[in-house]
Amino acid sequence: MRIGLLTGGGDCAGLNAAIRxxxxxxxxxxxxxxxxxxxxxxxVEDESSSLTTSDTKGILQNGGTIxxxxxxHPHEHEGGVAAVMQTVERHQLDALIVIGGxxxxxxxxxxxxxxxxxxxxxxxxxxxxxxxxxxxxxxxxVATAVEAVDRLQTTGESHDRLMVVEVMGRTVGWLAVCTGIxxxxxxxxLPELPTxxxxxxxxxxxxxxxxxTSSVVVVAEGALGGAFLGSPDGSAGSMxxxxxxxxxxxxxxxxxxxxxxxxxxxxxxxxxxATRCGVSAVDAVHAHRFATLVSIGDNSAELVSLxxxxxxxxxxxxxxxxxxxxxxxx
Numbered sequence: 001m002r003i004g005l006l007t008g009g010g011d012c013a014g015l016n017a018a019i020r021x022x023x024x025x026x027x028x029x030x031x032x033x034x035x036x037x038x039x040x041x042x043x044v045e046d047e048s049s050s051l052t053t054s055d056t057k058g059i060l061q062n063g064g065t066i067x068x069x070x071x072x073h074p075h076e077h078e079g080g081v082a083a084v085m086q087t088v089e090r091h092q093l094d095a096l097i098v099i100g101g102x103x104x105x106x107x108x109x110x111x112x113x114x115x116x117x118x119x120x121x122x123x124x125x126x127x128x129x130x131x132x133x134x135x136x137x138x139x140x141x142v143a144t145a146v147e148a149v150d151r152l153q154t155t156g157e158s159h160d161r162l163m164v165v166e167v168m169g170r171t172v173g174w175l176a177v178c179t180g181i182x183x184x185x186x187x188x189x190l191p192e193l194p195t196x197x198x199x200x201x202x203x204x205x206x207x208x209x210x211x212x213t214s215s216v217v218v219v220a221e222g223a224l225g226g227a228f229l230g231s232p233d234g235s236a237g238s239m240x241x242x243x244x245x246x247x248x249x250x251x252x253x254x255x256x257x258x259x260x261x262x263x264x265x266x267x268x269x270x271x272x273x274a275t276r277c278g279v280s281a282v283d284a285v286h287a288h289r290f291a292t293l294v295s296i297g298d299n300s301a302e303l304v305s306l307x308x309x310x311x312x313x314x315x316x317x318x319x320x321x322x323x324x325x326x327x328x329x330x
Contacts, residue, residue, distance in 0.1 A: 001094040007065040008039030008104030013139025013266035014274040015065035020056040041072035044083040073107040095285040099100035102146025105309040112291035120283045120293040121277045127174040131308035132295040139269040141261040142178045149183030156214035162250040169220035171313045176220035181184025186215040188330040191222040203329030
């Protein structure tokens, strides 16, 4: 079979591992792969190259994506869908494996409904794609953020400072919750609930009154109702830092982790997850199970309907939120 492969949306660790796994799994079937560069834009503009096992040698441990990526959605551009159809026909593709987040996979669903044979794989450091329990890139992002919190804990303690750390997470707080729990944060600000600055400040001061010399507050970028997303006047983290400094009188420092959360080599867990996804996607292609998403559970890999991605972001479960409430001031 001839299979097209693309990575779309924001980069994350583990994409190369998924590409490698798909190509290697396909080689056992005798498949040929066409890699499209810069996500869906590369399909529309037919920016492509062949992908062989030799091309994917040595990329398992590398961050980013050898196919490069972009946030481009064909159905939002005039002639985009028709161009995708033409590229699929020109390359005589039997299937497309699409690795992306909710935006990229939503585009995949639109095209699958029009008959393009697609299997999707979920990746995003936000871990919020509906239909699967694990998204490629999330574990590495959490590990990176937790390492930063560990380092900020010690410098905060040395200077008796209040440390505010902003992590990614526009609509749900998966990354902030898991970073806060694993990093031992003292408080969280999440998109899931409004932030009461007075109550937050009181909680931080109680922590200090109990004998702590410093505190760490983890803030999701989409906290505060998302009011500061893309704002030139600051961020959710900067507002939390400003408000807490005014209310507590503590010396406060802000660290915005930004794109450092996306980069670097994938953790062993992300390499394993990405490999499972790549192999499962190729198996799905050969079973002609199209318009599907590879869904990974703790002990399972199955296929679900691709249209599940249109149901919205997957929320943080209440059980995990309860752990966060128990372990922090939030």
